[in-house]
Amino acid sequence: MEGKKAIESLTVMNEIVLPNDTNVFGNLMGGRLMYWMDIAAAMASTKHCNSASMTASVDNISFKTPIKLGNVVHIEAKVTRAFNTSMEIHLKVWGEDVLNQHQYESNEAYFTFVALDATGKPKSVPALIPETKEEQLLYEGALRRRQVRLILSGKMKPDEAAELKALFMPQEV
Template identity: 45%
Template sequence: MKEGKRPSESLTVWTDIVLPPDTNYHGTIFGGNVMAYVDKVASIAAMRHCRKQVVTASSDSLDFISPIRTGEAICLEGIVTYTRKTSMEVFVRVEAEDLLTGERRLTATSYLTFVALNPDGKPAEIPPVVPTTEEEKWHYEGAKERYEIRQRRRQMQKNHQR
């Protein structure tokens, strides 16, 4: 078995300013932009964990909690929270920052699954994740249930294909 890695080793942080072209008619960032940023941050975190190419296998959730407005910064942090043999779960936290006051607020959270690939494009074995902090342990302990939910959802979708 490969030596484990701490979630902090995959930590990926990305910040950008929200400008008018990034927003809808409400003056808030397009949800699709947030989705793309989440996927990019999660991809980098996954690659940092396994040091291999990865593909997005699923996006369990993207829960929008509050909007990000023009002129605020969007701040994303992603970490690998759980691994199986060739796949890994990544958690991404999205915050808005008022750049004049420094106040930050949670705006979205997301769990995604990635599969590592070998040079032939086939699933590749990855190191396990070893949680160390209380927050990392909390994500890790809930991951098995999220995995089972993903598997049931995939099976239901297979059963209902036309």
């Protein structure tokens, strides 16, 4: 299976925050944003693996700045690494006050998706080819983030996480 470039999975999604999307403070509800982020991540993963895929996990979503009623939400999603049947997708979210021409960072997260075949079983995905310095850094960190996810889900024992141990344990000389 031939590898694919990270840029090939790039998905940009835009939404306007309407009254039905907000809480009592006039801010975009977190659940609505997560819904939109999940859709963007699904599109990015599908572009990479050319098949259906499903959400396997969502890392911490940090809400840095609220997005107000009437503002535009910009979501950018891109695959950062492909494993055997899963893909890590990095998402960045900005808000934009169009009237005042001001953009601001709102959120960032990592989602993991699993590619599925026609019967709904996990299937192999193409390798990812990072090209830019940022893509390379995200690619290299993805293995450590994956090990954290696997430990937290009980699918890996901490002493099996070689990449993480290398960060915290002194190397023998």
